[in-house]
Amino acid sequence: MKCKNIHLFLFIFLFLPAISVAQFFPTPPLPVEIGRAIGQDSSVTFRVSGISIIGNKKTKAYIIRRELLFKEGDTIGGRRLYDIIHQSRSLVYNTSLFTLVDIFPEFQDSTDLHFTVTVREKWYVYPTPQFQLADRNFNEWINTHNADFNRVIYGAKFTHYNLSGRRDKLDIYLLNGYARNLSFNYSAPYSNRSLTEGFSASVSYTQNREISYKTTPDNKLAFVKAGKFVRENFSVAGTYIKRTGYYWRQTFGVGYTFNNVADTILTSSYNPNYFNSNKAYQNFADINYTLQYINVDNNAYPLSGKAGKIGVRKRGFDFAGGVNALTFDGFYVKYNDHGKGWFTSLALMSQIALPFKLAYINQRAFGFGDYYLRGLENYVIDGPASALTRFTLKKHLATFKIPLPFKSNVLPYIPFSFYGKIYGDAGYAYQRKEFDTRLNNKFLYTGGFGLDVLTLYDLNFRIE
Known part of the structure; x- marks a missing residue:
């Protein structure tokens, strides 16, 4: 049996209350209303009207924004939206700063999307x-x-x-x-x-x-x-x-x-x-x-x-x-x-x-x-x-x-x-x-x- 980081393993189970959970789970499907809009017109494009970041008590917001594949004012094709969200989640998660990363898009109007990035910071x-x-x-x-x-x-x-x-x-x-x-x-x-x-x-x-x-x-x-x-x-x-x-x-x-x-x-x-x-x-x-x-x-x-x-x-x-x-x-x-x-x-x-x-x-x-x-x-x-x-x-x-x-x-x-x-x-x-x-x-x-x-x-x- 090969056990990596044995000292960290022992530390985690001795001090569980101080440790956060971390596993990268699959990106959830797009919200129903956005998926429906793409289904009706696969060529539809969306404009990024804003980005909100929640949960970063220690980490600077611009460090998280650095890893996103989109920024305010960008235009994203409907067929690429899910992949861009998934890749952005991976990039933010791979900073090794967070135990949870979620990106949720929601309509501001028929073509504008606002993105909420929610993170849970690790114990640093x-x-x-x-x-x-x-x-x-x-x-x-x-x-x-x-x-x-x-x-x-x-x-x-x-x-x-x-x-x-x-x-x-x-x-x-x-x-x-x-x-x-x-x-x-x-x-x-x-x-x-x-x-x-x-x-x-x-x-x-x-x-x-x-x-x-x-x-x-x-x-x-x-x-x-x-x-x-x-x-x-x-x-x-x-x-x-x-x-x-x-x-x-x-x-x-x-x-x-x-x-x-x-x-x-x-x-x-x-x-x-x-x-x-x-x-x-x-x-x-x-x-x-x-x-x-x-x-x-x-x-x-x-x-x-x-x-x-x-x-x-x-x-x-x-x-x-x-x-x-x-x-x-x-x-x-x-x-x-x-x-x-x-x-x-x-x-x-x-x-x-x-x-x-x-x-x-x-x-x-x-x-x-x-x-x-x-x-x-x-x-x-x-x-x-x-x-x-x-x-x-x-x-x-x-x-x-x-x-x-x-x-x-x-x-x-x-x-x-x-x-x-x-x-x-x-x-x-x-x-x-x-x-x-x-x-x-x-x-x-x-x-x-x-x-x-x-x-x-x-x-x-x-x-x-």
């Missing part, structure tokens, strides 16, 4: 205790380390998801335990008057008692650990964000990292290729660019739409040697709603890093983040070049709401949606001969079935 402020794992994922913690609580990282996190009402987010971490981390991150996606530009800034200091120093021939991570800290890392980064229209986003980022590990890690007993250098400390810069397109119904659990990304990152100022690398990566995914509760998705992902003679820390391929073959989550497959495809067939099984035993306007019920699925993945990771492993340089494929459970805040619990 989270001073939360933290429970994190030192391992790659939940499966590894359970299967490899027998859920050892000595491998837990604990502390506190303060997050504000809407600091000034402009969808700006502030994160502060204070963590101790198996690792230490002090970090600060602030992002402001709308920093200019036209709401097309933004920025982010972050700084972080981390100490680790254990790090992976190589990948074994059977595709497991080998760790070095000691009573003292074996790695310290300091990083600072900033990004400039450019959003064009509603679905396109560009980011330009720069960062600096200082990475220092215990000298023994670079010896022949461990991994001389860890930094591709005989120095146990490295200072390097990262420069990156990303072009992203997202047009889906729900960012957290898409069922229809498409998304894609291409990115390039340059690490270091030389082309080869040390930690220098030039990395290209990208993905494309298409989600299809076939009606009657049936859905499919097809995803393509790939990355390549140059030159192929890379430091170990730059060789990550399958097994990190969301870049893996389902069924092989417990394995790490490194390599400078890799590609992956995923296919999923889903069936909506049930949706219901469980009312709470106490009355609350913030949380009147807990929603649940269940989706059964079958899936198949295929991938290939190229690795140089001297670092070859059991799963490198061969065609890999997996398949299976599972169940997705969607609940509060679009949290997705997967059993596969």
